[in-house]
Amino acid sequence: xxxxxxxxxxxxxxxxxxxxxxxxxxxxxxxxxxxxxxxxxxxxxxxxxxxxxxxxxxxxxxxxxxxxxxxxxxxxxxxxxxxxxxxxxxxxxxxxxxxxxxxxxxxxxxxxxxxxxxxxxxxxxxxxx
Numbered sequence: 001x002x003x004x005x006x007x008x009x010x011x012x013x014x015x016x017x018x019x020x021x022x023x024x025x026x027x028x029x030x031x032x033x034x035x036x037x038x039x040x041x042x043x044x045x046x047x048x049x050x051x052x053x054x055x056x057x058x059x060x061x062x063x064x065x066x067x068x069x070x071x072x073x074x075x076x077x078x079x080x081x082x083x084x085x086x087x088x089x090x091x092x093x094x095x096x097x098x099x100x101x102x103x104x105x106x107x108x109x110x111x112x113x114x115x116x117x118x119x120x121x122x123x124x125x126x127x128x129x
Contacts, residue, residue, distance in 0.1 A: 001047065002111065004040040005104040008033060013097025023096055048110070052076065058121045061128070 015023035
């Protein structure tokens, strides 16, 4: 996901603008952007997309599970709302390249977040989490 977002950042950050201020992707840049965008969706579909919901179901012990899942799902939907509602102002103020750049940084940070803060739950009983 980070690589595909990085590709989109570079493409849209360097794209020429048409008379309306929209990026004009000529030649192979348009095809590369299309492929990168679709690969992002593909990679999200087998990583963060479903895994976050599975992870939330596994990281809380039975005593707090219902409350913790409710709070975690609420935070997840609030985060989705924030990303969706901040994209248009980011696009208008900074451009498409900068918006994708911000998302690229967030995706890169998620790699380190998972590596250092998410513990493996395989073989651990729910009561011990």
